[in-house]
Amino acid sequence: MKKLLFTTICLLLVSTMVMAQAKSSTTSKQTSKHRYGGIACGSDPILPTDGLAISDFVGTAGAGSPTYYLVHLKDGHSYSAEVYDSTDPTVTAGTAQLLLTSTTDCTTVLPTTDVVSLDPDLSNDFADRISWIQSGNVDAVLVLTNQDTSNFYSYTIRIVDTTLHNPRWSTFSGFSTQYALVNNTSAPISGTLTLIDSTGAQYAAPVTVPAGGESFETSGGLGVPANHFGFATFAFVGPAGAITADAYFINSNATVIVPSTLGPRNYQH
Secondary structure, three states: OHHHHHHHHHHHHHHHHHHHHHHHHHHHHHHHOOOOOEOOOOOOOEOOOEOOOEEEEOOOOOOOOEEEEEEEEOOOOEEEEEEEOOOOOOOOOOOEEEEEEEOOOOOOEOOOEEOOOOOOOOOOOOEEEEEEEOOOOEEEEEEEEEOOOOOOOEEEEEEEEOOEEEEEEEOHHHOEEEEEEEEOOOOOEEEEEEEEEOOOOEEEEEEEEOOOOEEEEEOHHHOOOOOOEEEEEEEEOOOOOOEEEEEEEEOOOOOOEEEEOOEEHHHHO
16 A cells, blocks of 8 residues: 555656646747847847748837847848737737837938838738838848837737849840839839849849839840840839849840749748
8 A cells, every 4th residue: 555655656746747847848949939139229139131030029118118139231132121910909009110220329210111001011000111222231220119008019020131133144145134023012112123244343223113013124224235244133112022023035036035033032041
């Protein structure tokens, strides 16, 4: 009888330890799913520009509480940063506000365009989206300010390098390269098409793609001379996925057409 009692106690102790370890492991896994932004300027973690969406929270200070993320930005690239509440459907007051600021003080606002209502539309109570074409290689701080007075702080945030890349264009042997840009939104999209020569020379032109429409551009229209080759980019102000594009080489009498790609680099990740 005593042996049975001892065995039972041992089993209970082992079961309790196993459950405690499982709970600890679960808590650890749940915690590892969150990557929290900085709560003070200068303490901000890096937010990658590859479109990775993370779940985070503003904090417990209530409306007006800022959260800070460090972002590495590249010259000539375009970006779209967005935030939205993916957990609470009952937010009735306040909103989210995204700002791109200088790393020196997190208050000097850098130029961006609000595109929250462009397709896909995020214009609800707790959401925001901004976009811009970067000038110069810089580090900046993406600041999220919580204007929600309902004490809901969870959100999803991401930043996407929306630059489209064309690995090859050519004007050899009488060929030219043509680009087709389709606007998938209900608003005009402005951007810059840049052809970079193998010698380092650049040929750039502003492009506005009409709402729900298409724009065609050619290497000849950008002033590229014959017998040159290189790669190209298209940077634009708008949400990720706003532009669908392609490219192709075509000879002078259109008897030979060779397709090429013009798409986002992040689809490789």
